[in-house]
Amino acid sequence: MTSGSDALAAYIHDIEHGTVVLIGARDEASKNLTDTAKAAIKTCGATMIDGLSHRGAYALVGIKGGPALAEDIKRTTEGYAVAVARMEVVFSPKSKMPICDARVPVLPVEGYLSQGNLNLDAGCRYNLYETAQATQCLQGSWIVLTGSSNTLLEFGNLVNLLAPDEYHIRRDGKMIDTSAAVDAVIENGQVTHWETISNELPECRQVDIAVANQNRAECKKAIENLVVRAPAYGSGSVRITFLLSYFWYRTSLALEVVGEDTLWSGAEVAVVTQVGAWYSACVEERNNDSCPRKELLAMDRDPAIQVFKDEMEEVFWQMDSFCTGGGRAATLGCNVQTISWANEVRDNENFQVMNAQIEQAMAVRQSSSFRLIDVFRLGGSMPFEVVEGHGSQILNLWVWTVMFNAMCPAALAARGAYAVWAGNLCSGTEARFENCPDYSSSCLNGRRCKKWECMNSIPCTLTVTDLPLVGNTEGLCDDRMNITEFLADPILMDEPLDLDACHRGSLRPRLWCLQDVEWLLPLVSVIAALCIVGVQYAWETSRQKATRQSLESSKEDMSEARAVEADKTVTIQVHDEFEVGQEVPQEKPSADASKLRATNGEFAEDVMSSAPYAMKPKTHIEQLNSEATEAAMDINKPECHANAEEDLQKLEAREAKESATADTARLAQMVGTRKAGNRYPLGLARFMGSTHVALGNLFAKGATHPVYFFGWGFTWVPCFFMLSGFVLFSAYLKNPKEETMIQYVLRRSTTIYPLYAFSLIPAFIMQKSLGTMSADWPTLLAQSFLLQA
Numbered sequence: 001m002t003s004g005s006d007a008l009a010a011y012i013h014d015i016e017h018g019t020v021v022l023i024g025a026r027d028e029a030s031k032n033l034t035d036t037a038k039a040a041i042k043t044c045g046a047t048m049i050d051g052l053s054h055r056g057a058y059a060l061v062g063i064k065g066g067p068a069l070a071e072d073i074k075r076t077t078e079g080y081a082v083a084v085a086r087m088e089v090v091f092s093p094k095s096k097m098p099i100c101d102a103r104v105p106v107l108p109v110e111g112y113l114s115q116g117n118l119n120l121d122a123g124c125r126y127n128l129y130e131t132a133q134a135t136q137c138l139q140g141s142w143i144v145l146t147g148s149s150n151t152l153l154e155f156g157n158l159v160n161l162l163a164p165d166e167y168h169i170r171r172d173g174k175m176i177d178t179s180a181a182v183d184a185v186i187e188n189g190q191v192t193h194w195e196t197i198s199n200e201l202p203e204c205r206q207v208d209i210a211v212a213n214q215n216r217a218e219c220k221k222a223i224e225n226l227v228v229r230a231p232a233y234g235s236g237s238v239r240i241t242f243l244l245s246y247f248w249y250r251t252s253l254a255l256e257v258v259g260e261d262t263l264w265s266g267a268e269v270a271v272v273t274q275v276g277a278w279y280s281a282c283v284e285e286r287n288n289d290s291c292p293r294k295e296l297l298a299m300d301r302d303p304a305i306q307v308f309k310d311e312m313e314e315v316f317w318q319m320d321s322f323c324t325g326g327g328r329a330a331t332l333g334c335n336v337q338t339i340s341w342a343n344e345v346r347d348n349e350n351f352q353v354m355n356a357q358i359e360q361a362m363a364v365r366q367s368s369s370f371r372l373i374d375v376f377r378l379g380g381s382m383p384f385e386v387v388e389g390h391g392s393q394i395l396n397l398w399v400w401t402v403m404f405n406a407m408c409p410a411a412l413a414a415r416g417a418y419a420v421w422a423g424n425l426c427s428g429t430e431a432r433f434e435n436c437p438d439y440s441s442s443c444l445n446g447r448r449c450k451k452w453e454c455m456n457s458i459p460c461t462l463t464v465t466d467l468p469l470v471g472n473t474e475g476l477c478d479d480r481m482n483i484t485e486f487l488a489d490p491i492l493m494d495e496p497l498d499l500d501a502c503h504r505g506s507l508r509p510r511l512w513c514l515q516d517v518e519w520l521l522p523l524v525s526v527i528a529a530l531c532i533v534g535v536q537y538a539w540e541t542s543r544q545k546a547t548r549q550s551l552e553s554s555k556e557d558m559s560e561a562r563a564v565e566a567d568k569t570v571t572i573q574v575h576d577e578f579e580v581g582q583e584v585p586q587e588k589p590s591a592d593a594s595k596l597r598a599t600n601g602e603f604a605e606d607v608m609s610s611a612p613y614a615m616k617p618k619t620h621i622e623q624l625n626s627e628a629t630e631a632a633m634d635i636n637k638p639e640c641h642a643n644a645e646e647d648l649q650k651l652e653a654r655e656a657k658e659s660a661t662a663d664t665a666r667l668a669q670m671v672g673t674r675k676a677g678n679r680y681p682l683g684l685a686r687f688m689g690s691t692h693v694a695l696g697n698l699f700a701k702g703a704t705h706p707v708y709f710f711g712w713g714f715t716w717v718p719c720f721f722m723l724s725g726f727v728l729f730s731a732y733l734k735n736p737k738e739e740t741m742i743q744y745v746l747r748r749s750t751t752i753y754p755l756y757a758f759s760l761i762p763a764f765i766m767q768k769s770l771g772t773m774s775a776d777w778p779t780l781l782a783q784s785f786l787l788q789a
Contacts, residue, residue: 004032005032005033005034005036005037006034006036006037008037008040009034009036009037009039009040012040012041012043012044012064013040013043015044015064016064017064017065017066018063018064018065018066019063019064020061020062020063020069021044021060021061021062021063021064022060022061022083023041023044023046023058023059023060023062024057024058024059024060024081025052025056025057025058025059025081026057027055027057028054028055029052029058030052030053030054030055030056031054033049033052038050041060043064043065044060044062044063044064044065044066044068045060045062045063045066045067045068045069045071046060046062046068046071047068047071048071048072048073049073051073052073053075053076054076055076056073056074056075056076056078056081057073057074057078057079057080057081058072058073058074058081059071059072059073059080059081059082059083060072060083061083061084061085069083069085069086070083070084070085071083097123097124097125097417098123098124098125099124099125099126099127099405099410100120100122100124100125100126100405101124102126102402102405102406103368103406104368104371105362105366105367105368105370105371105372106366106371106372106374107371107372107373107374107402107405107406108120108121108122108124109373109374109375109377109378109381109402110122110374110377110378110380110381111381112381112382113381113382113384113385113394116394116419116420116421116426116427117418117419118381118382118398118401125417126401126402126405127401127404127405127408127410127413127414128401128413128414128416128417128419128462128464129400129401129404129408129412129413129414130414130462130463130464131161131162131164131189131462133408133412133413133414134161134162134400134404134408135162135186135189135238136412137404137407137408137409137412138162138238138407138408139235139236139237139238140233140234140235140236140237140238140266140267140268141238141239141267141268141269141270141332142239142240142241142258142264142267142268142269142270143158143238143239143240143241143269143270143272144241144243144254144255144258144269144270144271144272145240145241145242145243145271145272145273146242146243146244146245146250146251146254146271146272146273146274146275147244147245147272147273147274147275147337148176148244148245148246148274148275148277148278149176149277149390149452150274150277150340150375150389150390150391151242151245151272151273151274151337152176152242152244153390153391153396153452153456154272154274154396154399154400155182155240155242156174156456157393157396157397157400157456158240158400159184159186159191159240160459160460161397161400161462162186162189162238163186163189163190163191164189164459164461165189165190166191167457167458167459169191170442171194171196172196173194173196173242175447175453176244176453177199177244177447178196178198178199179196179197179198179199179242179244180197180198180199180201180204180243180244181196181197181204181223181226181241181242181243181244182194182195182196182241182242183195183196183226183227183229183230183239183240183241184239184240184241185230185231185237185238185239185240186237186238186239186240187234187236187237187238188236192231192237193230193231195226195229195230196226197222197223197226199244201219201222202215203215203218203219203222204218204219204222204223205292206244206245206246206247206249206250206292206293207292207293207294208293208294208295209247209249209293209295209311212249213249216249216253219253220253220256220257223243223253223254223257224257224260224261227241227257227258227261227263228261228263230263230264232263233263233264233265233266233267235266239264239267241258245273245275246275246278246292246293247275247278247279247293247311248275248308248311248312248314248315249311249315251273251275251315252314252315252318255271255315255318255319255322256318258328259322259328268329268331268332269328269329269332270329270332270333270334270335270403270407271319271322271323271329271333271334271335272334272335272337272403273334273335273336273337274336274337274338274339274340274375275312276308276312276339276351276354276355276358277339277340277351278291278293279296279304279305279307279308279354280301280304280339280347280350280351280354282296282297282304283296283297283299283300283301283304284301284346284347284350301350301353305353305354305357308354308357309357309361312357312358312361313361316336316361316362316365319334319336319370320365320370322334323369323370324367324369324370329369330369331369332369332407333368333369333370333371333406333407334369334370334371335371335373335403335406336358336362336370336371336372336373337372337373337374337375337399338351338355338358338359338372338373338374338375338376338377339351339354339355339358339375339376340375340376340379340386340389340390340391341375341376341377341378341379341380341383341386342386342389343383343386343387343388343389344389347389351376352376355374355376358372359372368406371406373399373402373403375399378395378398378399378402379391379395382394382395382398384427384428384429385427385428385429386428387428387431387451387452387455388450388451388452389452390450390452390456391428391452392425392426392427392428392431392455392456393421393423393425393426393427393455393456393460394421394426394427394428394460395428396456397460397462414464415464416464416465416466417464417466417467418464418465418466418467419462419463419464420462420463420464420465421460421461421462422460422461422463423458423459423460423461424458425454425455425456425457425458425460426460427455428455430455431451431452431454431455432451432454433449433451433454435454435455435458436454436455436457436458438457439453439454439457439458440454
C-alpha cells in the first residue's frame with residue numbers, strides 16, 4: 001500500500017510554503033509510511049517522524065518549509081500523541097467569496113474538502129440548502145433519476161434530506177438490484193406514496209438490446225402503470241422517481257414515459273442521469289453472473305465504448321428537445337453526470353475514457369438547462385468520501401448542493417456559508433459496520449453486505465452556520481493545559497482503548513477480545529500442543545508395549561504348539577524301539593533315512609529346549625492304545641515311512657512360516673513400521689496445517705497488529721500447498737534413502753515448480769501490468785518458492 005504514502009508525499013509537496021500543517025498518525029500508520037513520505041513530512045518541520053513505531057501515535061503542528069511549532073510521539077500503549085501550538089488566527093475569506101454562477105453549462109466542482117466544506121479552485125462558493133430550504137425549492141416538482149447504484153444513493157439521500165424519518169423505515173427499492181423503478185411522493189416532510197417495480201420482472205430485465213427492444217412495449221406498460229398509481233399532483237408535494245438504468249436505452253424509455261404522463265403534467269420536471277459504469281463492468285470483469293447484457297461480454301473495451309457512445313448519442317438527441325426550449329424539463333433542467341470517481345485505478349482509467357466521450361457529446365449541446373455535472377472530479381476533490389466506488393452522504397449531499405444552485409432561487413438558500421454535519425456516518429472515513437448495527441444485522445441474511453450501503457443508512461443532518469469566529473488569541477496557549485479533558489469520557493490517557501485490542505472491523509466479532517492478555521492465547525496454544533504431543537507419545541509407547549507383549553505371547557503359544565506336536569511324534573518314536581527287545585534289521589541306511597534321523601534329532605532338540613513341561617525319559621513306556629501299538633509294530637512297513645516323512649514335511653513348512661512371521665514382526669518393530677512407510681511427518685504436517693488454518697481464520701476476525709498470530713488467517717494458501725506437496729509425494733516416505741536439500745529442490749523443480757510457472761507467474765505478470773497487484777513482487781516470489789515449497 002505504498003501508493004498511499006506516495007499520494008501523501010505528492011500532496012505535501014504541493015502545499016505552499018508558510019502554510020501551517022497539522023499531521024497526525026494513529027494505529028496503524030508506520031508499516032506503509034515510506035521514506036519518501038517521511039521526507040515530505042520533514043519539510044513541515046518534523047524531527048521525530050523516523051521514530052514512529054508499530055501502532056504508535058504521532059502528532060505535528062508544523063509550517064511547510066519552516067520549523068515544527070509542536071511535535072509529539074508515543075509508542076504502543078503509551079496513549080495519545082498531543083501537539084498544541086499557538087498561532088495567529090486569520091479569518092477565512094470564504095464568507096466574502098462570491099456565489100458561483102450555477103446557470104452555466106458546466107458547473108465548477110474541482111477543489112478540496114476541509115472539515116466537510118468544499119473549497120473550490122474557482123474562487124467562489126455555493127449556496128447551502130438545509131431541509132427546509134430544499135423542500136421549499138422543490139415543492140411542486142418531479143425529480144426523475146436514471147442510473148445504477150450511485151444514482152440510487154443520490155435518490156436515497158434526497159429522500160432522507162426531505163423526509164428525515166425515512167432513515168428508520170425499511171422499504172422495498174432502497175437497495176440496489178431489488179427494484180427496476182421506485183416512485184415516491186413526499187408531503188410535509190413525510191413519504192405519502194411509495195411504489196416499486198421488481199427488478200426480476202422479465203419484460204424489464206436489461207439484457208441484450210435486441211431482446212430489450214422486443215420487451216420494450218411490455219416494460220413501458222409496467223412503468224406507466226407504476227406512474228399512474230401516484231396521487232394527483234399537488235403544489236406542496238415533491239415527487240422523486242428512480243429508474244434503474246444500467247444502459248442508455250432504459251433512460252430513453254424513462255424520458256418517454258415521463259413526457260407522456262398527464263397526471264403530473266403541472267409539475268416542473270428535473271432530470272438527473274448517470275449511465276456508463278456497467279458498460280465498463282461488463283467488459284472488464286467479464287462476469288456472466290453480474291453482467292446482464294451478454295453481448296458486451298464478447299467485446300473488447302474499444303468496441304464496447306463505441307456501443308456506449310452510439311447509444312448515448314441517441315438519448316442525448318432525445319434530451320435536446322426534452323431539456324431545452326419548451327421541453328418538459330426546460331425550467332429545472334437536465335443534469336448529465338459523468339461516471340463517479342472510483343477507488344480502483346483501473347476503473348478510474350476506464351471512466352476517464354468514457355467521461356471524455358460524455359464531455360465531447362455534451363460540448364455541442366450543453367446549455368443552462370442542459371448541464372454537465374462532473375461528479376467524477378467532484379469525487380476526486382474528496383477521495384476519502386468514496387468507499388468501494390460509492391459516495392458517502394457528505395459527497396452525495398454536495399452533489400445535490402451543486403444541482404440545487406442550478407435549480408433553486410438564490411433567495412431560498414440558507415443563511416450562512418459553513419456546512420456542519422451531524423451524524424455517526426456522514427463521512428466515508430467512518431464507514432464501519434459497527435456504526436450501522438441495523439444494516440449489519442439485516443444484511444447478514446440478505447444478498448450482500450456493503451460498506452457503501454452501510455454508510456448511507458445512518459441519519460446525517462446538514463446544518464448551515466456562519467464561519468466559526470475566534471477573537472483575540474493572545475495568551476490563550478501560554479498556560480499548559482490537559483487537552484485530554486476535552487476527550488469523551490471514560491477514555492483517559494492512561495487507559496488503553498478497547499478497539500486497540502479488539503478492533504471489530506468486520507461483521508462478525510472475534511472470539512478473543514481480552515485487553516492486555518494477548519499472550520494468553522499463544523500460551524494456551526503451546527500448552528495444548530505439548531499436551532497433544534504428550535498424549536500421542538504415551539499412546540505410541542503403550543501401543544509398542546502391547547505389540548511386544550503380543551509377540552512374546554504368540555511366540556510362547558507357537559513354541560507350546562510345536563512342542564505338543566513334537567511330543568506326539570517323539571512318543572511314537574520311543575515306542576518304535578520295540579519293547580519286546582527284538583533286533584532291528586540291519587540295512588544300509590538310505591539317504592531318506594539319514595535325512596529323517598537328522599531332522600528328528602534337530603527337531604527333538606528344539607522341542608526339548610522350548611517345551612513347557614519336562615519330557616519323560618525314554619525308559620518309561622506309556623500304555624498305548626491299540627492303534628498306536630499297531631503303528632509301532634508296523635514301523636518297518638514302507639507306508640509307515642512314507643506317512644512319517646509326509647508329516648515331518650508339513651511340520652517343517654508350518655515352522656518355516658511361523659518363523660518368518662515372527663522375524664518379520666521383530667524387524668518391523670526394530671525399524672519403527674518402516675515397512676508401511678513412516679506416516680508421522682505427514683500426520684504432523686496435516687495436524688499443524690489444519691490448526692494453522694482453522695485457529696488462524698477464527699482468531700484473525702477483525703484483529704490488528706500486534707495481536708499474536710495476526711497473520712495466521714492470511715497464510716492458508718502456503719499451508720495448503722505444503723500439505724499438497726506432502727500428499728503428492730508421500731510415496732517418497734517409503735524410500736529409506738535420505739535426501740539432501742539440493743536433491744529435494746531439484747526433484748521439486750521437475751514436478752511442482754513448473755505448475756507455478758504456468759499459474760502464479762502469468763497471474764503475477766497480469767496483475768503487475770494492470771496495476772492491481774496487492775503485494776510487492778518479493779513477497780509473491782518468496783511465497784511461491786519458499787512457503788509453498
